[in-house]
Amino acid sequence: MKIAVLGTGTVGETIGSKLVELGHSIMMGSRIATNEKAKTFVTKHNGKANAGTFSDAAAFGEIIFNCTSGVGTLDALKLAGENNLNGKIIIDISNPLDFSKGMPPSLSIVNTNSLGEEIQKTFPATKVVKALNTMWCGLMVNPGLINGGDHNTFIAGNDPDAKLKVKEILKSFGWIEKNILDLGDITKARGLEMYLPLWLSIYGATSNGAFNIKLVK
């Protein structure tokens, strides 16, 4: 499948590499087409990945992975261009963490709104699915790293078919179907994003980011 990965940070690099490994055609999107990290990524995955502007990547991809930093996501998607995004699934794995006032970060959108919802409202003809934002990126694409892969991930979005497609992608990443919990519509992104301060506290208390939560009942 042709997939756009917007954002060239560690998360974008991790997701992009996994997608290449799975045989997908990738275009990394960034603010400028000459982004150094994107060039390194393309060289590393010679022939299986390309790079361009947010707009180039969004035009290329049948599915869009949003791996930009949350506070820059809406600007990045505007640069990607509504026409290049319309009708497509946006898998939003970002968190609206604002580090501008020091640590710990606060959330720039919170409580009665979320970044996932804001993307959906700003680009109403896209199908936004919030996913994977609740863990370190190494686990997103390799859940088997811990506990034999037996822990949880969540999805939220308004379009049932889009969520089914995202579920298939998550399964291709190694997620066990029973551990992918569909929380409902895109308003459920609120809880998924507001979990981040607890994630950061647990990380701070344990000095280990390679953890996740498993629901027990």
Add this chain to the structure above:
Amino acid sequence: MKIAVLGTGTVGETIGSKLVELGHSIMMGSRIATNEKAKTFVTKHNGKANAGTFSDAAAFGEIIFNCTSGVGTLDALKLAGENNLNGKIIIDISNPLDFSKGMPPSLSIVNTNSLGEEIQKTFPATKVVKALNTMWCGLMVNPGLINGGDHNTFIAGNDPDAKLKVKEILKSFGWIEKNILDLGDITKARGLEMYLPLWLSIYGATSNGAFNIKLVK
């Protein structure tokens, strides 16, 4: 030990009953001394529990359990009286959930502040420990109900000795020591309270409140 349980809802009743069962002397505190639920509680635990105003209960207790609804907590503690609270541990298990604008509730204090912190700031001579607010009250006092008791609870507060005492109480409730994670100072109440929207979403998606999270690594 003499313990005040502020709040006569399901949470207060559950915590109070467990404390009586463990041999503690309990006073339930409520806005009015003639509160019907408190009277029922006292009758049920004949001779081992008492009831009074928030102020009566706070004066009685060596330790205070805050089981009031989060949006009413600060008012309840003001009625309890600073002089009756000073020097004491307040175990804050409440969540500042605001249902006044319908479902889902929002948080009345959030992001760069939390109810736990606000209690600590309002009553600086108390020792606030946030605990147990991340689950259904049935599990708070009976973690063995699910997964053989192997799942996590968190504490946060500024006073190390107070946290040690709360840890002992949690262990007496059935919590396994390794599963009680100290997240740090009272600012970590932010993450614990901001987890609630995710808790509510999971509850909504599974129709089962008797769940908790287990950290896996």
